[in-house]
Amino acid sequence: MVENTFVPIFKLGQKWFERLFPQQGIDLNKDGKNDFMVPRHPVIYYSKNLIAPVVIMTLIQCASAAIFTATEEDLSFGIAIYHCMVTATTVGYGDISLTNNASRMWAFVHIAISVSLLAALISLVGKLRSDRRAALHKLKLLRARLDCELMMSLDLDG
Numbered sequence: 001m002v003e004n005t006f007v008p009i010f011k012l013g014q015k016w017f018e019r020l021f022p023q024q025g026i027d028l029n030k031d032g033k034n035d036f037m038v039p040r041h042p043v044i045y046y047s048k049n050l051i052a053p054v055v056i057m058t059l060i061q062c063a064s065a066a067i068f069t070a071t072e073e074d075l076s077f078g079i080a081i082y083h084c085m086v087t088a089t090t091v092g093y094g095d096i097s098l099t100n101n102a103s104r105m106w107a108f109v110h111i112a113i114s115v116s117l118l119a120a121l122i123s124l125v126g127k128l129r130s131d132r133r134a135a136l137h138k139l140k141l142l143r144a145r146l147d148c149e150l151m152m153s154l155d156l157d158g
Contacts (some may be wrong), residue, residue, distance in 0.1 A: 006056065006120050013052020015075050026142070032098060036055045036142065039135040049128050060117065061085060071102040088114035 021044070025034025039045060065080035072080075075096075083096040087110060098104050144150055 005139045006053070007119055007124075009056060009119070010053045010124060013055075014049050017051060028142075035072060036138065037135070039132055039139060041098060042132070044134055046125075050121075050124070053117075053124060057088070057114075057117055057121060060113060064106070064114070067106050067110075068103055070100070071100060071106065072098060084110065084114070087111060088118055090115055090118075 023037040023040060026036045026038060027033060028035040033070060040048070061084040064076055064084045068080040069075055069077050069084065075083075079096060086093055086096075087107070098107055
């Protein structure tokens with residue numbers, strides 16, 4: 001459920017960055033519309049598609065750290081950030097103990113949100129990877145010259 005809440009926000013961020021940094025398109029059938037978008041350099045591709053989810057994850061961790069700092073007397077913001085990151089990555093060392101019920105209740109919410117968000121982020125990385133691989137393969141096929149060797153490789157029944 002939490003993941004379904006964040007995925008549309010991730011896509012909105014991706015669309016916004018696509019408008020800011022549009023890809024080069026190729027019009028294959030000369031109808032005036034791009035039929036294929038040329039894949040970008042991996043750093044640009046992954047940065048553009050992952051910046052919104054990473055910013056959302058960071059903001060949630062900072063907000064949770066602020067809540068833990070407000071509910072726990074002896075907890076500094078830096079230690080609270082550390083606790084939130086360790087909890088979000090499901091490592092949970094157990095070296096930071098929450099001492100009151102308000103903190104424990106927020107920890108329950110924080111764990112549900114953070115773990116779901118991290119799962120959505122990991123899923124997105126996998127999807128981006130497979131989408132990029134498919135686009136690079138298509139680009140390779142579009143750029144290939146038609147020769148006897150290519151024709152033979154495309155002939156499935158010999």
